């Protein structure tokens with residue numbers, strides 16, 4: 001049996017301000033840093049250790065992973081960062097307040113954009129300053145890989161190559177893996193690992209800063225999963 005731990009970053013400034021974030025690179029709040037430290041303490045108390053960490057190219061996840069690893073005295077282990085673990089790209093919603101957006105478009109529409117796997121938030125244009133093509137960290141992406149908007153299925157489609165080519169080989173090599181990512185990139189991954197239907201993933205929420213442990217058999221099928229308390 002092997003264990004894999006998934007961790008959503010701690011509270012970010014835009015989580016606190018209730019704004020759509022997506023690929024916007026906002027920092028953790030003091031509470032977010034505390035949650036990350038607490039995740040590390042929990043993992044330590046339960047005897048967890050890791051050989052490799054995986055995270056996105058967004059500082060709320062990178063810092064959460066760092067703080068967690070610091071609590072475990074594991075800042076020295078290799079960490080691989082990839083845009084493929086980034087949050088779902090929220091298109092033209094990025095930066096908007098979620099409550100104000102519900103008042104404007106209706107709560108049902110906003111809930112669809114947030115949770116329904118096939119719903120596309122309104123798209124950005126390439127001229128928009130929020131388009132990731134303007135950001136140095138995404139210069140190596142192809143035009144097709146640079147999103148204007150993304151639904152959860154598209155998020156899963158870009159997470160999966162990283163899962164199968166980087167994370168799965170590490171687990172198969174008996175490395176103990178910690179993945180620190182985002183609410184929706186993790187929802188997409190959980191949909192895949194747990195074979196959830198679109199209806200099931202619609203009701204799935206992943207809390208900030210709480211380690212989610214997967215126990216896997218030798219064929220890497222899920223045996224069970226649970227949040228660490």
Ligand SMILES: O=C(O)[C@H](O)COP(=O)(O)O
Pocket residue numbers: 019020021022087090114182183184
């Ligand atoms: O990108 C965001 O706004 C959040 O990280 C997740 O948003 P959600 O709760 O609307 O999925």
